[in-house]
Amino acid sequence: MAMTEEQLAHLVINWVRSHLRSGHSRNGHGEVSADTDLIATGLVDSLGLIDLIAFIEEQSGRTIDLRDVDPSEFCVVKGLCRIATRNGQQ
Amino acid sequence: MRRSIPRTTEDHNEEPVTTFRTLLRGFLESAERFASRDALVVADKRLTYRELRDRSASIARTILDCEPESVPLAALLASRSETAYAGVLGILGAGKGYVPLNPKFPVDRTRRMLRRSHSQVLVVGREALGQLPRLLTGVDRALTVIFPDGDAPADLRAACPGHRFVGSTEMSEGRSCGFDCEPDPAAVAYLLFTSGSTGEPKGVPIRHSCVRSYVDYVCDRYEVNERDRFSQEFDLTFDLSVHDMFVCWERGACLFSVPEQSVMLPAKFIRDHELTMWFSVPSVVSLLSKTQLLRPDDFPSLRYSLFCGEPLSAVHAQRWQEAAPNSIVENLYGPTETTIAISHYRWDPTQSPGACVNGIVPIGWTFTGQHCRVVDHTRGEVADTGELYLAGSQVTDGYWYDPENTRHRFVRFPGTDGTLWYRTGDLVRRGEDGCLRYLGRIDQQVKIRGYRVELQEIELVLREASGAEQVAAVPWPVVDGTADGVVAFVSGVAGVDEPCILKRCRETVPDYMVPRKICLLPEIPLNANGKIDRRELVKMLDEGM
Numbered sequence: 001m002a003m004t005e006e007q008l009a010h011l012v013i014n015w016v017r018s019h020l021r022s023g024h025s026r027n028g029h030g031e032v033s034a035d036t037d038l039i040a041t042g043l044v045d046s047l048g049l050i051d052l053i054a055f056i057e058e059q060s061g062r063t064i065d066l067r068d069v070d071p072s073e074f075c076v077v078k079g080l081c082r083i084a085t086r087n088g089q090q
Numbered sequence: 091m092r093r094s095i096p097r098t099t100e101d102h103n104e105e106p107v108t109t110f111r112t113l114l115r116g117f118l119e120s121a122e123r124f125a126s127r128d129a130l131v132v133a134d135k136r137l138t139y140r141e142l143r144d145r146s147a148s149i150a151r152t153i154l155d156c157e158p159e160s161v162p163l164a165a166l167l168a169s170r171s172e173t174a175y176a177g178v179l180g181i182l183g184a185g186k187g188y189v190p191l192n193p194k195f196p197v198d199r200t201r202r203m204l205r206r207s208h209s210q211v212l213v214v215g216r217e218a219l220g221q222l223p224r225l226l227t228g229v230d231r232a233l234t235v236i237f238p239d240g241d242a243p244a245d246l247r248a249a250c251p252g253h254r255f256v257g258s259t260e261m262s263e264g265r266s267c268g269f270d271c272e273p274d275p276a277a278v279a280y281l282l283f284t285s286g287s288t289g290e291p292k293g294v295p296i297r298h299s300c301v302r303s304y305v306d307y308v309c310d311r312y313e314v315n316e317r318d319r320f321s322q323e324f325d326l327t328f329d330l331s332v333h334d335m336f337v338c339w340e341r342g343a344c345l346f347s348v349p350e351q352s353v354m355l356p357a358k359f360i361r362d363h364e365l366t367m368w369f370s371v372p373s374v375v376s377l378l379s380k381t382q383l384l385r386p387d388d389f390p391s392l393r394y395s396l397f398c399g400e401p402l403s404a405v406h407a408q409r410w411q412e413a414a415p416n417s418i419v420e421n422l423y424g425p426t427e428t429t430i431a432i433s434h435y436r437w438d439p440t441q442s443p444g445a446c447v448n449g450i451v452p453i454g455w456t457f458t459g460q461h462c463r464v465v466d467h468t469r470g471e472v473a474d475t476g477e478l479y480l481a482g483s484q485v486t487d488g489y490w491y492d493p494e495n496t497r498h499r500f501v502r503f504p505g506t507d508g509t510l511w512y513r514t515g516d517l518v519r520r521g522e523d524g525c526l527r528y529l530g531r532i533d534q535q536v537k538i539r540g541y542r543v544e545l546q547e548i549e550l551v552l553r554e555a556s557g558a559e560q561v562a563a564v565p566w567p568v569v570d571g572t573a574d575g576v577v578a579f580v581s582g583v584a585g586v587d588e589p590c591i592l593k594r595c596r597e598t599v600p601d602y603m604v605p606r607k608i609c610l611l612p613e614i615p616l617n618a619n620g621k622i623d624r625r626e627l628v629k630m631l632d633e634g635m
Contacts, residue, residue, distance in 0.1 A: 037351070039350060039351050039353075039354065040350050040351065042194065042601055045575075045601065045602075046354050046373060046377050046539065046574060049354060049355075049377070050377065050380050050381070053381060065382070066355065066381055066382075066383055067357070067358075067382075067383060068358065069358070070358070071349065071351035071352040071355065071358070071359075072351055074355075075351045
């Protein structure tokens with residue numbers, strides 16, 4: 001059964017938190033939620049973004065197509081998860 | 091008016107002449123010619139040349155009213171906002187050089203830059219307001235803080251009684267600002283800080299004469315005109331942002347500030363705004379490529395695509411060329427000390443692959459009128475491989491209040507005409523045709539996403555935070571010649587408190603210098619010369635450590 005947006009978001013939040021332990025947070029703390037802007041807060045850098053996208057694709061089994069996506073959507077956890085689940089429905 | 095700036099070498103040979111055009115002059119002339127055309131698009135808002143001029147004039151007049159003294163520099167803490175751009179122009183309009191500070195940098199680092207610049211005025215954008223209480227409480231000199239985006243909050247005024255705050259309603263009207271400071275080619279246009287191996291950021295002052303040479307040359311080379319639409323990817327603390335702003339405004343074009351969220355993946359932004367001039371670090375090509383966002387004919391509007399700041403791989407140059415088929419792709423090269431960029435190489439899909447070394451695009455030839463020498467360790471000129479030295483009207487003459495580093499990096503060759511040369515620390519190979527190819531560094535400086543990083547600066551923080559004697563930082567991973575991050579190694583201690591060490595790093599150095607992880611080793615491997623064997627450390631990481 002396909003993963004829901006919420007289930008995927010839960011996994012992604014855990015992934016981001018595990019990466020925070022490696023020290024990549026501009027604000028220096030590990031607070032992250034489905035609404036967190038990963039780029040503006042500095043939680044995810046360029047390499048982290050690639051890894052994160054790969055993680056979501058692996059978990060959801062779907063390809064993330066960012067071509068026509070507004071950056072304000074893919075920078076937020078729930079936005080990325082929405083894109084992944086939406087792509088699967090197309 | 092001539093300003094009391096520290097001169098690190100003899101006076102410039104050229105005397106100031108009244109016809110000299112400062113960095114600001116190009117913008118002001120465009121504001122006369124193209125008053126109702128767009129000068130800036132930032133955060134979805136458009137500002138015409140007239141509007142941007144008026145905003146800048148108000149900041150300039152306020153600075154002059156607050157601080158009639160001839161302090162040569164004023165600082166700016168803002169990013170990707172109207173105030174960021176109007177602040178740059180306003181400070182220049184007040185006859186001062188600007189010192190960009192980055193709201194994304196650790197407060198301690200920003201405070202050190204602010205102190206070292208000796209600025210007495212700080213212009214602040216709304217986006218940096220949250221940093222102010224911590225920043226200002228540690229500054230012992232009384233500052234005038236100008237806040238054009240509103241009133242300075244009462245609690246901030248109360249928390250920092252030693253500083254004077256000027257909110258938007260207290261600012262002077264710009265109408266009385268004539269932008270009429272006497273132009274001085276030797277005055278500092280901007281002061282930037284780069285990573286320093288001693289742990290203190292090095293200040294690089296760039297004078298109006300240096301940046302005027304650059305802007306004139308580049309505007310002509312790329313035939314910039316008022317119909318152009320420029321990208322603005324770089325943070326203001328990165329000198330390549332000076333190209334974006336002042337090459338654009340020199341000819342009446344429009345500057346499109348790339349929002350923070352689009353900086354890494356700007357493909358949609360380029361298409362939506364039909365940009366004609368692109369300028370970024372090559373890492374952007376790599377990211378777009380990995381995320382399938384770089385496809386043939388994606389960017390037909392681009393006329394020129396410029397890359398600078400780190401090695402450009404042939405694969406990426408070609409991939410970008412296919413995505414932007416109507417654009418000329420150029421690789422630019424230049425340390426901050428030589429003003430933005432000083433050499434160029436034009437990509438030719440047919441010829442260039444054969445000209446690359448290790449898959450890296452050449453850095454080409456110096457701009458017309460600028461000079462290079464390739465020398466060996468005795469400073470003798472060599473025909474092919476050696477350290478690159480640079481000289482010419484774009485090369486600055488020393489570091490900000492730092493005579494020791496100045497003596498070390500800015501030199502004259504005995505028995506010559508006394509020309510001042512900048513030692514880049516870059517190892518290059520010069521071909522028979524004079525084309526320069528970048529081979530690497532002769533020291534421990536690396537580039538992370540285009541930013542200059544002295545590994546010793548990271549190691550100083552690591553040593554202090556871990557208590558370990560033996561520490562090492564290496565750039566990793568490195569893909570297509572560009573490093574994406576740093577990994578740290580520690581030995582000689584029983585264990586490492588990784589979160590604690592990384593927290594200390596985050597408080598001290600910018601994001602791109604914070605190690606991705608810290609590895610504890612029984613011993614740091616050494617090479618035959620007894621130095622840290624960084625190749626071995628990289629190998630350990632490549633093998634999955």
